[in-house]
Amino acid sequence: MWKFLLPATFFAVLVGFFFVGLSRDPSQVPSPLIGKPAPAYTLPKVEDPAQKVTNADFSGKKHLVNVWATWCVECRKEHAVLLEIARQNIVPIVGLDWKDDLASAQQWLQQLGNPYVATAFDEEGRVAIDFGVYGAPETFLIDEQGKVLHKHIGSLSMEIWTNEFMPIIQGGK
Amino acid sequence: MNMSVELGHFALILAFTLALAQAFLGLVGSFTQRDHWMAAARSAVAGQLVFILFSFGCLTAAFLRNDFSVLYVANNSNTQLPMFYRFAAVWGAHEGSLLLWLLILGGWSAAVGVFNRAMSPVFTAKVLGILGLISAGFSLFIITTSNPFERLLPAALQGADLNPLLQDPALVAHPPMLYTGYVGLAVPFACAVAALLEGKLDAAWARWVRPWATVSWLFLTLGISLGSFWAYYELGWGGWWFWDPVENASFMPWLMCTALIHSLAVTEKRGLFKSWTVLLAIFGFSLSLLGTFLVRSGVLVSVHAFASDPSRGLFILAFLTICIGGALSLYGWRANRLKSDAGFAVVSRESFLLFNNVLLVVAAGLILLGTLYPLFIDALNLGKISVGPPYFSVVFLIPMLPLVLLLAVGMHAGWKQAKFSHIKKSLLIALVLAAIFSAVMTMLVFKRFSLLCFIGLIAGGWVLLSAIIEPISRFRAGHSLSPGIVAMSLAHLGVGVFMLGVTTVSTYTIEKDMSLSNGQTAEISGYQFTLIKTEQVTGPNYDAIQGTVKVTRDGKEVTVLYPQKRVYRVRTSPMTEAGIDAHWQRDLFVALGDDLGNGVWSVRIQYKPLVRFIWLGTVIMALGGLIGVTDRRYRAKVVAQPAETVAAPVGV
Numbered sequence: 001m002w003k004f005l006l007p008a009t010f011f012a013v014l015v016g017f018f019f020v021g022l023s024r025d026p027s028q029v030p031s032p033l034i035g036k037p038a039p040a041y042t043l044p045k046v047e048d049p050a051q052k053v054t055n056a057d058f059s060g061k062k063h064l065v066n067v068w069a070t071w072c073v074e075c076r077k078e079h080a081v082l083l084e085i086a087r088q089n090i091v092p093i094v095g096l097d098w099k100d101d102l103a104s105a106q107q108w109l110q111q112l113g114n115p116y117v118a119t120a121f122d123e124e125g126r127v128a129i130d131f132g133v134y135g136a137p138e139t140f141l142i143d144e145q146g147k148v149l150h151k152h153i154g155s156l157s158m159e160i161w162t163n164e165f166m167p168i169i170q171g172g173k
Numbered sequence: 174m175n176m177s178v179e180l181g182h183f184a185l186i187l188a189f190t191l192a193l194a195q196a197f198l199g200l201v202g203s204f205t206q207r208d209h210w211m212a213a214a215r216s217a218v219a220g221q222l223v224f225i226l227f228s229f230g231c232l233t234a235a236f237l238r239n240d241f242s243v244l245y246v247a248n249n250s251n252t253q254l255p256m257f258y259r260f261a262a263v264w265g266a267h268e269g270s271l272l273l274w275l276l277i278l279g280g281w282s283a284a285v286g287v288f289n290r291a292m293s294p295v296f297t298a299k300v301l302g303i304l305g306l307i308s309a310g311f312s313l314f315i316i317t318t319s320n321p322f323e324r325l326l327p328a329a330l331q332g333a334d335l336n337p338l339l340q341d342p343a344l345v346a347h348p349p350m351l352y353t354g355y356v357g358l359a360v361p362f363a364c365a366v367a368a369l370l371e372g373k374l375d376a377a378w379a380r381w382v383r384p385w386a387t388v389s390w391l392f393l394t395l396g397i398s399l400g401s402f403w404a405y406y407e408l409g410w411g412g413w414w415f416w417d418p419v420e421n422a423s424f425m426p427w428l429m430c431t432a433l434i435h436s437l438a439v440t441e442k443r444g445l446f447k448s449w450t451v452l453l454a455i456f457g458f459s460l461s462l463l464g465t466f467l468v469r470s471g472v473l474v475s476v477h478a479f480a481s482d483p484s485r486g487l488f489i490l491a492f493l494t495i496c497i498g499g500a501l502s503l504y505g506w507r508a509n510r511l512k513s514d515a516g517f518a519v520v521s522r523e524s525f526l527l528f529n530n531v532l533l534v535v536a537a538g539l540i541l542l543g544t545l546y547p548l549f550i551d552a553l554n555l556g557k558i559s560v561g562p563p564y565f566s567v568v569f570l571i572p573m574l575p576l577v578l579l580l581a582v583g584m585h586a587g588w589k590q591a592k593f594s595h596i597k598k599s600l601l602i603a604l605v606l607a608a609i610f611s612a613v614m615t616m617l618v619f620k621r622f623s624l625l626c627f628i629g630l631i632a633g634g635w636v637l638l639s640a641i642i643e644p645i646s647r648f649r650a651g652h653s654l655s656p657g658i659v660a661m662s663l664a665h666l667g668v669g670v671f672m673l674g675v676t677t678v679s680t681y682t683i684e685k686d687m688s689l690s691n692g693q694t695a696e697i698s699g700y701q702f703t704l705i706k707t708e709q710v711t712g713p714n715y716d717a718i719q720g721t722v723k724v725t726r727d728g729k730e731v732t733v734l735y736p737q738k739r740v741y742r743v744r745t746s747p748m749t750e751a752g753i754d755a756h757w758q759r760d761l762f763v764a765l766g767d768d769l770g771n772g773v774w775s776v777r778i779q780y781k782p783l784v785r786f787i788w789l790g791t792v793i794m795a796l797g798g799l800i801g802v803t804d805r806r807y808r809a810k811v812v813a814q815p816a817e818t819v820a821a822p823v824g825v
Contacts, residue, residue, distance in 0.1 A: 005505035020552040022486045
């Protein structure tokens, strides 16, 4: 009796849609910043608060801006990946320490190692707001002209680095 | 380093192997008629429950002692988190809530292992085997993609705290309730699949499945209701239902389960609708699995989606395909063997229940369509859209209105062929009373006529009154009331109460957003709200601004409300704690908005008439379910026999 097979048929169609749906990321709200100039900032440097870090320091260089904080458990997981990326020495990583405590941030970098060429200390989170940060960690890829090329929400992994970031970095060279 | 974390992980793996053993011994044992294999399947069920319990206990212990060397604990707890919430944080996020799911499945399987006297050992073994397959799939999912025992080394010094939204007593109870209902549907599902495998389904089968479906339904009802109650006072908007994908995911199984309960009654009493009942049992559990999939895979985003990861999604999709696809294919192959034993007249209890079923399934289908529509559009590359309340509210009403009207009459219809002569008068009186009540409410009490509300109140009042006709007339005639009748009447009474609440609140809520400074007064619906002061208060893990709002009416003090705006220290997310004065006939609702500077606050004030009826109605429904399962018929040892014919209406 074919009518008894109808439910299974409907379900098969549904599974097809789910499969396609899975390959898409609904949380990937495209950042309005992509293709636009990254926000300008001038902030104290975590490593030495007497110095300043500004976006101008990195103009003319492709670089990453990585948003992190010591209160962020995911960032602790991500840290090892960042160290590895820094070791590859492909692009410099700029840290943006978000709504954090300076002493803990310095201690964090001393204990876990410092993958950043410089870390900007965004105590009140104003720069993070300009960047449209939802939560830590988030990572932005910025090109030589200071334009945002790519944004990743959540912690980085080596797969994400090789599959998402590397093609953009190499494609642009 | 506390070893119990590794032990908990290990116990989970053991539970997985026992689930496999249960599936194998149960299914293969029943097909090859090996008694000792089937008996061993039962032991595997018990052993599995013990190991899951142990595993769950280990995770709970890690939370209680703030073991931040466990990633899941570090992500969802904090030393400042009160003990009570540390306990509840176990199911506060993805990994732990799945473990809870598994634990509840273990509990249900064990219950099947105990309460099965009415069924043959061969059938029971099949049911346990199928439950074992589900359990194996789920525990494998937890072990491979969502391990709650994963270590975080070096350990975090402090945890990231439990999501502040979940730090609420109602939300502590909500997931266990809802999951008990969700997972409980696995039992009717397994019974349906077992019946398809055996190619046989009789009245004894239906009688045995009924209480399982009813208990699941009862928990689903309470669980959904708790969630709605929580949303009402915690989200700060005063709404009680948002048609959020996750709410829909819990509501669709409820609709299916409601249909299933009614269809099972027909299958038991009249030997009809057999393949339909089986299909509903499959749909019910499929929708709860789908709910899990939708929430956990991140295919749909919503406020609830705290964990999304494509590898998890792929696993659940595969699992879904095996479970649901397998069951539906089996249905396509074997359902034609399940033949109905009798026919029925057009006007009969059977036709009313058939309409009930069709309308409930249509309602669930329309909600499913709305929930998945954004996904379809995205998959077909037509863009990203979202479907919201405007769609659902309208579309849901289309099948619901006829359903309630049929309900009032259908309750009194007899099996086979219904005659309404004896009941016509009572029904008409009930309808007239309901119409008078509705007219008084719309025109005299609220003084603003709305046609939809007028109809809604008539329907609600009519359902409510006709639900008590039967008990009253029996009581008058000196007959005793069977639990079945009481259960049916109560559940339908609950529907009536619920409808009155929903209709009134959605038509006559008065809502005002205003800015108040200290000493200023706002008035709605005869109540004066005066902001006395705002001050800083401190909780165990949050700081808050608390407003003191005095409410007076005709110069007399009604109450003083203390709405809060909390900021939890670790996650720094602001939370609104509304100040609510609850009363059976209305709620006064005050929520603090934003600080507008200079001591001025934006304040949202609402007057919500009969809003309590919404949850009161659901509690009455659940109570009906509870009384329904106490029916002694379900526990009596009965010999399978052809469905008996009953002329007078008895409890459904």
